Structures are given as structure tokens and as C-alpha cells.
Ligand SMILES: [Zn+2]
């Protein structure tokens with residue numbers, strides 16, 4: 001699942017998935033290690049194509065994206081718990 005990223009996330013000069021330049025934007029992706037941001041071209045974003053992310057590399061991206069948003073690492077966990085609470 002991918003969403004448009006926040007304005008505070010830096011846009012790379014190439015797509016994280018196909019390494020091409022062009023119509024690039026930052027997207028948020030929910031991965032096994034947490035929510036990350038990454039730069040995708042319009043084509044890859046349309047297809048929901050994400051690059052293969054290692055757990056180590058992913059964890060670093062999660063941390064960086066927390067910094068972009070100015071939140072701590074537990075933020076998404078708490079938000080998820082709060083959402084589950086609502087449906088109970
Ligand atoms: Zn691409």
C-alpha cells in the first residue's frame with residue numbers, strides 16, 4: 001500500500017524502483033519494518049512497484065522517515081493500536 005509522502009521528505013533524483021529520472025514524487029509505503037518514504041516515478045507508483053527493501057536498510061529508512069515527520073519510532077505503532085481500539 002502506498003500513499004503520497006509528506007512535504008518534508010526529500011525527493012531523490014531517480015526512482016527507487018527502476019532508477020530512472022523523470023516525473024518523481026515521494027511516496028509513503030507500509031513495509032514489514034515500518035512506514036518508510038521513497039522516491040518513485042509515476043509509472044512505478046501507479047503499479048505500486050516497490051524496490052526490494054532489506055530489513056537492515058528498511059530500518060534505516062523507517063528512522064529517517066520518522067525524522068522527516070518529526071515523530072518517534074513508536075508513533076506508527078501507537079497510531080495502529082489507537083485505530084484498532086476504535087473498532088473494538
Ligand atoms: Zn520507476
Ligand SMILES: [Zn+2]
Pocket residue numbers: 005008009010036037064065066068069
Ligand atoms: Zn520521509
